[in-house]
Amino acid sequence: DPCMVLKRELTFIPLFGWFALKFRMIAVERSAGTAALKKLVARAKREIAAGRQIVIMPEGTRKGPDDPPDYKPGAAALYGALDVPCVPFGLNAGLYWPRRKFLRHPGTIIIEFLPAIPPGLPRKDFQMRLQAAIERSTERLVAEGREKQN
Template identity: 40%
Template sequence: MAVLQTLLAVFRSILFTIAFYGGSVPIVIVAFIVLPFSRHRLQGMARGWGMYHYWCAWAFLGIRVRIEGPLPQGQVLYAIKHESFFETIELLRIFNRPAVVAKIELSRIPLWSQIARTYGMIFIDRAGGAVALRNMMTEVRRFVAEGRSIVIYPEGTSTPPGEQPPLQAGFAGLYKLAKLPVVPIALATGHLYPRRGFIKRPGTVIYRFGEVIPAGLPREEIEARVHAAINVLNDPARLENSN
């Protein structure tokens, strides 16, 4: 039975890969054409791409999404646990045109990186020191002034389920600069849609929106509260029971 389930998961993962990446190519091409003319349309296309990814995951992988807690209203700083590629596209579907802090490596993807920058991707070089941090803050200040919410993965990178690395130093600086309330989001995605590995499995992906944390708290307090809140679902034993 286990072998049959694995073979089925491989087959479904192949179908998903063909459908999602094959369908993404024309979306990227059209977005590149639209790029010089309308940032608003580009933001709409980004949300459409997120919805297409969700449909592919639902139709081919058997992945469902459950959101726990109310979605916040207004401009906020989203601090999100990061376990896989899944949530990086989902946030385009769930949130309203958020600006997203992402690792600098993504800026080296031809064509796509130009679209991402125009949409509102803020690329950060974690090895770039003070200069990279200042550049990120300049971009954040601009998007906050435009009324957009900001998304950051405060632990800095994707981690396997069960791991709880400390927050990166840049999070506290961004929190202080943005002067926005923080919405911490715990999630469980990596057990179904692993950050590395081709095979994906059916089940329920969970996003849990935590209590809104006000702006202006001391660094130690905001870091402790965010770290605790984004890791409340990080229990491997519980994940086994959620499939």
């Protein structure tokens, strides 16, 4: 029973937003700063206690395949507070679904789940390990996707 973390604005989309709320996803008011982070951690603790898994995109949004990484503090805050393993994943969605565009390009979006990062690492070590794993996987998946496009 995964619990997605998403920006609150997505809950305003007809049907999608209603389902996100119905299935108890965690909507974050990103402009609220540290207050939003505290609410995110508190809610995630309740969901973990209920047996759910938390799914969060550490950059907080989709990005283009050549954009530099911009990891937000949410994933590291959850990792430190929840004391559970973190399973990172890489994906090539930026090739086929550009940011801020409804149109998509033909192709197959691939999600690659990576080895779990065990709980208990210092925040900085976790952040470096998470980013390195995701970026390495994503770069490879994007390169493979570009080869198929040519």
